[in-house]
Amino acid sequence: MEKCLIIDGVRSPIGIKKGEMIGIRADDLGAQVLKSLMERNKNIPKEEVEDIVLGCAFPEAVQGMLLGRAVALLAGFPVTTCGKVVNRFCGSSMDALHQIAWGIELGDLNCGIAIGVEDMISIPIGGFNPSFHPELLEIGYYMGMGETAENLARELNITREEQEEFSIESHKKALKAWAEGKFKNEVVPVKFNGKIIEKDEGPKEPDIEKIKSLEPAFLKD
Numbered sequence: 001m002e003k004c005l006i007i008d009g010v011r012s013p014i015g016i017k018k019g020e021m022i023g024i025r026a027d028d029l030g031a032q033v034l035k036s037l038m039e040r041n042k043n044i045p046k047e048e049v050e051d052i053v054l055g056c057a058f059p060e061a062v063q064g065m066l067l068g069r070a071v072a073l074l075a076g077f078p079v080t081t082c083g084k085v086v087n088r089f090c091g092s093s094m095d096a097l098h099q100i101a102w103g104i105e106l107g108d109l110n111c112g113i114a115i116g117v118e119d120m121i122s123i124p125i126g127g128f129n130p131s132f133h134p135e136l137l138e139i140g141y142y143m144g145m146g147e148t149a150e151n152l153a154r155e156l157n158i159t160r161e162e163q164e165e166f167s168i169e170s171h172k173k174a175l176k177a178w179a180e181g182k183f184k185n186e187v188v189p190v191k192f193n194g195k196i197i198e199k200d201e202g203p204k205e206p207d208i209e210k211i212k213s214l215e216p217a218f219l220k221d
């Protein structure tokens with residue numbers, strides 16, 4: 001088998017519900033990330049990239065059609081570069097990476113790119129027009145991640161206080177990492193609405209009292 005190596009990896013900043021990235025199309029966002037990746041790897045011609053595999057949990061609306069192919073064309077790749085979409089929900093982008101690796105190891109590809117995109121503001125969880133099977137509803141197949149977290153908290157005796165402490169520390173770690181330049185080589189800027197977004201919009205100095213006052217999001221107790 002051939003040996004597969006990851007040459008480089010970048011991502012966009014992560015936006016929030018009322019942030020500067022609201023309204024950017026998923027295909028345009030993906031294309032910008034691809035362009036940035038290729039700009040810092042000028043020794044690899046776009047013509048040598050044979051396949052672009054894109055992970056997306058809800059591939060519809062602005063994320064619909066053959067998004068892997070669409071972002072490739074928007075980013076200036078030739079028509080000879082193939083593209084496809086992978087859906088394994090939260091594992092979609094990782095699966096995309098695996099598929100590129102498998103293709104290289106099996107000799108089907110020499111060079112490929114794995115990418116992922118998700119617009120969780122424009123597209124609702126479950127999509128716009130879900131049709132649930134009654135038998136699967138009965139067995140809890142359509143359980144969301146929030147309910148899953150509630151089940152884990154109950155089964156493992158994880159208290160709300162422990163979760164809040166973890167959340168607070170997570171924000172502090174993220175802010176510290178940004179302050180120390182830990183994401184400098186990972187996050188590429190995104191242009192939208194005449195602005196340049198360079199940092200994750202989510203991490204903020206925690207308001208502990210506000211966190212403790214929040215109502216539960218999934219189960220009332």
